[in-house]
Structure formats: structure tokens, C-alpha cells
Ligand SMILES: CC(C)[C@H](C(=O)O)[C@@H](O)C(=O)O
């Protein structure tokens with residue numbers, strides 16, 4: 001390459017370089033400009049108070065977008081027009097967000113609003129999330145928006161305050177990691193199974209300090225909703241963000257969405273966005289590759305998302321752990337989960353199924369669950385919670401709600417719900433829940449509750465079978 005030619009750059013580097021207001025020096029992080037700041041009720045009260053205490057205005061109300069999701073009820077409002085909250089704290093949080101957004105002029109999609117929903121579902125749905133943007137939110141699953149070729153990551157509450165006040169953020173430049181996914185996913189194997197397999201391979205710390213880029217033929221073949229499932233869980237392997245290069249699938253998804261550029265402006269944006277993908281010859285700090293065709297439906301058996309196995313596999317035996325520390329951690333996980341070393345995962349008893357969360361609550365996820373439940377009955381408590389009011393409307397227009405109700409499942413209002421159990425939707429101590437969410441930490445879905453993470457099809461199969469089941473073998477259910 002001649003010295004005058006520009007260095008090939010990765011997708012991450014292009015987005016980072018375009019947003020650096022002040023470069024990083026030895027002891028000071030870079031100042032990074034933020035294009036889109038998403039806000040929800042849990043991580044904003046102190047941040048808005050910080051502004052109020054200093055008498056500062058919100059720097060860019062037009063680049064700040066609010067919704068409520070974590071603490072919101074998923075049962076419809078009563079005949080008196082009132083929502084029934086899980087507890088007083090949940091209601092207070094929601095009220096604070098309403099007041100703060102009104103006081104600071106933030107567009108808020110609150111309860112009952114046709115665009116309300118989980119923050120990581122509504123950003124893309126409204127076309128607010130776009131390629132090449134920097135997107136932040138006081139929420140670790142902000143990585144979801146990376147599916148559009150945005151640099152999107154979670155920030156802490158004090159940083160939320162900085163962004164509200166300045167539209168900028170102090171950031172150290174992360175390293176880069178490319179996850180190259182060869183081949184094609186087999187029928188019955190989904191993006192959720194792929195990301196669980198990637199995390200199982202790399203470990204919960206495998207991406208620490210890095211921004212991941214998912215690339216390769218298997219990724220190109222995925223729709224936007226599936227790509228979001230993948231990017232969403234990047235944080236579960238410690239990655240700062242998880243990006244996917246924008247392509248025609250991305251542009252088609254965005255065309256006509258209310259907050260996307262319209263008409264000639266859209267065409268101009270697409271022309272710009274086409275320059276974002278990683279250049280041939282660009283260097284990553286680390287590269288891994290995985291064969292999509294070899295994957296099976298996955299399910300977690302432990303208390304972190306890397307503790308996963310094919311659904312046809314078995315719970316590992318701590319006696320075979322490579323060292324004492326690994327053995328102790330395995331033993332701890334199995335004790336909490338009440339599972340025996342070597343036991344088959346198929347047939348493991350399940351008490352509750354949760355289909356929802358920012359990982360798997362979009363229309364294609366619900367279609368998958370409905371495909372499995374259609375004409376069948378669930379054997380246990382099954383909650384289906386759409387990711388947004390828009391997903392709920394579309395699902396109902398297709399009659400998916402009927403399929404779920406006829407099967408005996410509960411069809412709820414949009415929100416985070418049982419993913420985090422902040423709104424009163426929870427499992428009981430000792431119960432097993434096959435969940436399409438992203439975290440199986442101890443007590444995540446309710447104190448003492450045991451979570452097994454899986455895809456919508458695997459979760460629906462468990463609901464119908466009353467136990468862990470293989471979604472590719474519906475004929476035996
Ligand atoms: C409540 C919020 C701060 C939290 C997050 O950061 O991700 C939640 O969304 C989660 O999934 O654990």
C-alpha cells in the first residue's frame with residue numbers, strides 16, 4: 001500500500017473517529033459526541049436531579065428519547081383507568097420520569113403511548129437508531145443497537161448526567177474483536193442459540209475491554225430482529241458493544257420509519273452508510289471464528305450466560321473441571337440450580353416459561369413461539385410479553401395473541417417484566433423458568449428463582465412439554 005492511501009479501518013474505528021471531539025491523551029479519556037441518548041425510569045432520577053441542582057438545561061432534547069419499561073405493569077389498566085404497579089417504588093420511578101421529561105422537554109413514550117416499550121426495542125422500531133451513530137443509555141443492553149452499525153453501549157447514572165448536560169461522554173478507546181461466523185444456521189437453530197454458543201466459547205469475560213463486530217456469511221443472512229438478539233447479549237461476554245456492518249437488510253428495515261431520514265435525505269444517508277463496513281485488510285486486536293452450521297439449540301444450566309450447552313447435552317460434571325477454581329464455581333452453580341452432574345438437560349422439570357425481554361420480544365420471536373404453541377396446550381405458567389406496544393399491535397393483527405391464549409399462555413402488556421422482576425412479574429423460590437431473556441444470575445427473575453436461558457422456540461417447546469424439550473422434535477411433544 002502506498003503511504004498516501006488511507007489506512008483500512010474497522011466499522012468501529014470509523015464510527016469512533018467521526019465522534020471524537022477531543023482525542024484521548026495519557027491520563028484523560030477521549031471526549032466522545034453522542035448522537036442518541038435513550039432514557040428510562042431506572043437510571044435517570046439522580047441524573048436529572050444533578051441537572052436541576054446545578055440549574056443546567058438539557059443540552060440536546062432533540063437527541064434524547066424516553067420510554068418506561070423496567071417498572072411498568074404488564075397487566076392492562078383497570079376500568080378506572082389506573083395502572084396497578086408491583087410496588088410503591090416502581091410507581092414512584094415511573095412518575096419521576098414523567099415529571100423529569102416534562103420539565104426538561106424530553107420526548108417520552110409513557111404508559112399507554114402507542115410507541116411505549118422496552119427501550120432497546122423502541123429505538124430501532126422508531127428508526128431513531130441508525131448506522132454510524134453513537135447511542136448510549138443508562139442500561140447495559142444498549143449494545144442491542146449495534147446491530148445497525150451504531151456504536152452503542154451502556155453507561156452509568158453519573159454518565160447519564162454528563163450526557164444530559166453536555167451531549168458528550170468521556171471514554172477510553174476500546175480494543176476490537178471480530179467474531180467471524182461461517183456457514184448458515186440449521187433449521188430450528190436461531191440467533192439466540194448462536195449468541196449463547198459464542199458466549200459459551202469465549203466465556204463471560206471473553207470480550208472484556210473490546211468492541212465486538214459480528215461478521216461473516218451467517219450474520220449477513222440474519223434479519224434485523226435476529227441481529228439485535230446477537231448484539232444485545234454482547235455485554236454478557238463482557239464486550240463494551242457488539243456491532244454489525246449495515247447492509248441492504250439494515251436499509252430496508254429503516255426505510256419509512258418515523259425517525260429515519262425520509263425521501264432524498266434517506267438516499268443520501270444510505271450512500272453515507274455504505275461507507276461504514278470494515279475495510280478489507282483492517283486489523284482487529286483479536287479474531288475468533290465459529291461455524292454456524294455445527295450449532296444446535298442451546299440452553300443454560302448454570303448461573304451465568306456462558307454456562308450453556310446444546311439442549312440435547314448434559315449438565316457438566318465438576319469432577320472434570322480443569323482446576324480447583326473452575327470446579328468450585330461449577331459446584332456453586334449446580335447447587336443453586338439444583339441440578340445433578342451428568343444429568344440430561346432434556347426432560348428437566350420446568351415450572352414457568354417467560355417469552356419476552358429486549359433479547360427476544362420482537363415480532364419474529366413471537367411468531368416462532370406461536371408456531372410451536374399453535375394447536376397445543378401449555379402445561380405450566382407461560383407469560384408472553386411483547387417488547388413494545390407496536391409489537392403487541394402487530395402480533396394481534398396476525399392473531400398471535402389468540403394462539404397464545406388458546407394454548408393457555410398469558411398475553412401481557414409490553415415491558416421488561418420477568419426478565420428482571422422489577423414490576424412484580426416474578427418466579428418463586430426454587431422454581432425453574434425457561435426464559436428468552438439474557439441473564440440467568442442468581443435471583444434475577446425473583447429471589448431463589450432458577451433461570452434457564454433459551455430461544456423462543458425452545459422456551460415454547462418447554463411450555464408445551466412441561467419440561468426442557470428440543471424445539472426440532474415437536475412431533476414428540
Ligand atoms: C436496570 C438496568 C440498569 C439494568 C441494566 O443495566 O442492564 C437492566 O436493564 C438489566 O438488564 O440488568
Ligand code: SF4
Nearest residue numbers: 141357358416419420
Ligand atoms: S428487558 Fe431485561 S435486559 Fe432488557 S432492558 Fe429490560 S431488564 Fe434489561
